[in-house]
Amino acid sequence: MSGVSLLVQPVWLILLPLVGSIMVFLLASRRAAVGVAVVAGNLALVAGSIGRLGITGPWQHSVGGWGAPLGIDLYLDGLSATMLAMTALVSLGISAYSAAYFSAAAARHFWPLWLLLLTAMNALFLSRDLFNLYVTLELVGIAAVALTAMRGQREALVAAMRYLLTTLLGSMSYLLGVALLYHSTGSVDMVLVGEAPIPASVAAAAFALMAVGLLLKTALFPFHFWLPGAHSSASAPVSAALSALVVKVGFYILLRLWIEVFPALGDGVAWLLGILGGVAVLWGSLQAILQQRAKMLVAYSTVAQLGYFFLALPLVAAGGSRVWGAIVLLVIAHALAKAAMFMAAGNLLAFAGHDRIRDLDRVVQRMPLTAAALGLAGVSIMGLPPSGGFSGKWLLLQASLEQGNWPIALVLLLGGVLAAVYVFKLLEHIFTSGTPLGEPRAVARTMEWAPLMLAIGAIVLGFLATTTLDFLIIGEPFVPGRRDDY
Amino acid sequence: MTPAQLYALVGIGLFFVGLYALGVRQHLLPRILALNIMGSGVFVVLVALARRSDGVDPVPHAMVITGIVVAVSATALALRLMLRVAHATGSATLTDTGDE
Numbered sequence: 001m002s003g004v005s006l007l008v009q010p011v012w013l014i015l016l017p018l019v020g021s022i023m024v025f026l027l028a029s030r031r032a033a034v035g036v037a038v039v040a041g042n043l044a045l046v047a048g049s050i051g052r053l054g055i056t057g058p059w060q061h062s063v064g065g066w067g068a069p070l071g072i073d074l075y076l077d078g079l080s081a082t083m084l085a086m087t088a089l090v091s092l093g094i095s096a097y098s099a100a101y102f103s104a105a106a107a108r109h110f111w112p113l114w115l116l117l118l119t120a121m122n123a124l125f126l127s128r129d130l131f132n133l134y135v136t137l138e139l140v141g142i143a144a145v146a147l148t149a150m151r152g153q154r155e156a157l158v159a160a161m162r163y164l165l166t167t168l169l170g171s172m173s174y175l176l177g178v179a180l181l182y183h184s185t186g187s188v189d190m191v192l193v194g195e196a197p198i199p200a201s202v203a204a205a206a207f208a209l210m211a212v213g214l215l216l217k218t219a220l221f222p223f224h225f226w227l228p229g230a231h232s233s234a235s236a237p238v239s240a241a242l243s244a245l246v247v248k249v250g251f252y253i254l255l256r257l258w259i260e261v262f263p264a265l266g267d268g269v270a271w272l273l274g275i276l277g278g279v280a281v282l283w284g285s286l287q288a289i290l291q292q293r294a295k296m297l298v299a300y301s302t303v304a305q306l307g308y309f310f311l312a313l314p315l316v317a318a319g320g321s322r323v324w325g326a327i328v329l330l331v332i333a334h335a336l337a338k339a340a341m342f343m344a345a346g347n348l349l350a351f352a353g354h355d356r357i358r359d360l361d362r363v364v365q366r367m368p369l370t371a372a373a374l375g376l377a378g379v380s381i382m383g384l385p386p387s388g389g390f391s392g393k394w395l396l397l398q399a400s401l402e403q404g405n406w407p408i409a410l411v412l413l414l415g416g417v418l419a420a421v422y423v424f425k426l427l428e429h430i431f432t433s434g435t436p437l438g439e440p441r442a443v444a445r446t447m448e449w450a451p452l453m454l455a456i457g458a459i460v461l462g463f464l465a466t467t468t469l470d471f472l473i474i475g476e477p478f479v480p481g482r483r484d485d486y
Numbered sequence: 487m488t489p490a491q492l493y494a495l496v497g498i499g500l501f502f503v504g505l506y507a508l509g510v511r512q513h514l515l516p517r518i519l520a521l522n523i524m525g526s527g528v529f530v531v532l533v534a535l536a537r538r539s540d541g542v543d544p545v546p547h548a549m550v551i552t553g554i555v556v557a558v559s560a561t562a563l564a565l566r567l568m569l570r571v572a573h574a575t576g577s578a579t580l581t582d583t584g585d586e
Contacts, residue, residue: 070545131549138556142563149567154574161571162580164564165517169508172524175553176501179528182546183535 010061010074012045013084013122021115032099035111039095042118043088046081050471053081058475073189074126077475079328082468083125083252086332090244090339091118093454097343098237100444101350106235109150117143117241124249130178130188130261133253134171141167141217144246147238148230159229166216166226170250173213177206181261190260194480207262207269214257217250220273220310221280224303228287231299236346239295243302244339248331251309255324256477258316263480270313277310278411285418289425294345294355297422298338301381304415305334311411312396319399321478325469326395329461332468333388336458337377343451344373347443348430363430366440369448371430376455378423380462383416388461493534500527514568514578518561525557 020038024031052059058077067073076084095114102110120139127133145167149160182188185196198206219227231243258265284304291297308330315323347370348363349355364371380389393412400408461468504524511517529550536546572578 070548131552135552135556138560142560145567146563149570152570152574157567157571157574158580161514161564161567164560164567165508165521165580168521168560168564169505169524172501172504172521172528175525176498176528176531179531179535179546182532182549186543188545188549 010049010076010126011063013042013049013126014074014119016041016045017115017119017122021112021119024115025112029104031107031111032102035115036092036095036099038115039088039091039118042122043092046084046088049076050081050085053078053474054471072127072132073129075128076126077477078472079255079475079477080125081474082328082332082472083248084122086248086335087118087121087125087245089457090335090454091241093339093450093457094237094240094244094343096446097240097346097450100446101235101237101346106150110147110235110237113143113147113150114237114241117147117246121245121249125252128190128256128260130181130190130193132188134175134178137174137217137249137253138171140246140249141171144242148234148242150238151233151235153233155229156233159226159233162226163230166223170213170216173216174210175213177208177210177213180206180209190256191481194260194263203262203264207257207265210257211254211273214250214254218247218254219303219306221276221283221303221307224280224284224306227303228296228299231302231342232293232295236343236349239299239346240339240342243299243342244335247302247306248335251306251331255327258313259324259478260480267314267317270317273310274312274314274408277307277313278407280304280307281311281411281415282307282418285415285422288422289418291422292356292358294348294357294360294426295342297357297426298341298345301341301419301422302334302338304419305330305338305381308393308396308412308415311408312399315396315399315403315405315408318403321473321476322395322469323399324478325472326392326399328472329388329395329465329468330392333380333392333458333461336454336461337380337387337389340373340377340451340455340458341381343447343454344370344377347447347451350447351440351443353441357426357429359434360429360432361434361440362432367443367448369452370443371427373448373451373455374430375427376459377451378427380455380458382419382423386462387459388465389458391462391465490534490537494531497527497530497532497534500524500530503527512579514564514571514580518564518568521564522557522561525553529553 017038024034061074063072120136120143124136127136145160145164148163149157180202181193184198184202185193187193216223231239281304284300288297288300309327312323312327380387383389383393397409397412501524504520507520508517532546532550536543568578
């Protein structure tokens with residue numbers, strides 16, 4: 001094996017951030033520099049994996065030479081590589097921001113947990129056995145809760161506790177589903193479980209348990225009760241990571257289960273989740289419009305945007321991989337735009353000492369880059385062209401019109417209008433003057449550039465939509481069944 | 487009913503007992519214990535159903551051991567967080583603190 005191919009083994013994507021996490025924990029200083037270097041290295045490894053994926057197609061790696069069922073298989077296809085790339089890009093933006101954001105004392109807590117979160121997410125996207133997904137899901141949850149609680153304020157602690165109880169309940173529900181599936185199939189490998197005959201009653205119970213567990217973690221309406229508190233009370237880079245990346249993890253597993261393990265799910269389930277998604281879009285947007293604080297507005301916007309992923313599920317049966325591709329585009333666009341928005345909102349908070357939308361004072365003249373980041377991210381969230389958010393919603397609108405699915409088309413359009421209302425509510429007040437409360441504090445340059453770069457990324461995604469969609473389907477992740485080309 | 491099925495039913499029973507307590511209790515300590523009981527329920531299901539006609543399947547046992555490690559870590563975090571919440575708010579419950 002040549003040196004290059006040894007380095008693009010997916011196992012490094014887990015080892016690098018894990019070792020990095022232990023290193024920054026032990027370091028006495030320069031934590032931020034090491035942390036950013038590790039996250040940059042992670043991006044380089046992901047780029048290497050993407051290169052190899054383009055040449056050789058999807059591949060599988062048995063850790064330590066032990067194959068399933070005793071060992072752990074890692075697996076990379078277009079979908080997992082896309083998720084890894086999204087995580088790596090957004091993580092780099094968040095890391096650059098965090099290097100300037102945290103004091104030395106806070107950095108001691110932030111960097112080890114943050115790299116651990118990255119480790120867990122990378123491992124999750126590379127796993128495809130149901131039990132390994134449980135372990136990585138739990139790791140993601142624990143790291144995310146600890147990061148939320150890190151700020152130590154009363155509201156952050158209460159929100160973190162509620163988040164922890166919710167995420168543990170979700171994991172238990174998911175694990176019971178795994179136990180039922182293992183009993184009737186004798187395997188936890190997604191593809192093998194999907195191909196085994198499962199009695200209909202067991203499949204229904206297992207899907208219900210696993211879906212409820214994952215929906216709790218993904219905060220689909222009405223399971224969103226924990227999200228606005230946790231996402232708005234955490235410190236800005238953590239809010240960005242939670243809203244952009246952590247909630248997507250549950251949806252990713254649900255997507256894989258939907259395709260590989262439960263391909264025979266009826267229209268009823270798709271419609272149930274689609275209706276919940278539609279309600280989430282409308283309810284989350286309305287709540288966002290009503291909020292008085294910038295971070296709460298952005299958090300409710302996440303509730304709304306998560307709804308779109310589920311809203312599209314009734315289109316999947318007839319639309320196939322095109323609809324899945326559109327959903328994944330929306331996932332990436334939201335990750336980039338929402339991370340930018342939360343970090344920009346964090347700048348408003350750091351600059352003015354508060355984030356009450358009404359009292360924001362001529363931000364645009366004092367922090368033009370932050371204002372630009374909010375504007376560009378807003379374009380993608382509203383779904384205006386050209387942006388990743390537009391491409392995803394446009395493809396979904398096309399599919400819903402082709403299938404004559406008017407209710408979904410209507411919610412897509414209405415959701416865009418409501419998003420425009422809450423984005424402009426925020427933008428309007430950064431242009432006008434308000435009552436300055438105390439002396440504003442300067443914000444570091446990187447804290448302005450990081451959200452702007454991610455927001456530009458959300459726009460650029462609109463131009464790269466076709467490339468992304470072509471890349472996504474390497475290894476046919478949206479078609480159930482075992483593929484022998486790796 | 488075979489003993490294995492009986493154990494599995496007991497495990498599912500434990501899961502729902504825990505779920506009930508998690509829903510109705512206010513104090514965080516019983517709620518954290520409730521999650522542990524739910525976890526034990528799932529582990530009992532896994533171990534009980536590992537018994538097959540041709541012997542015992544070792545894979546679920548390995549899963550349960552991993553699961554216990556995960557549950558212990560999560561419980562440790564939950565207990566520590568509970569203490570911080572109690573210290574900050576004066577009560578070990580999830581009372582809504584309002585927005586300000």
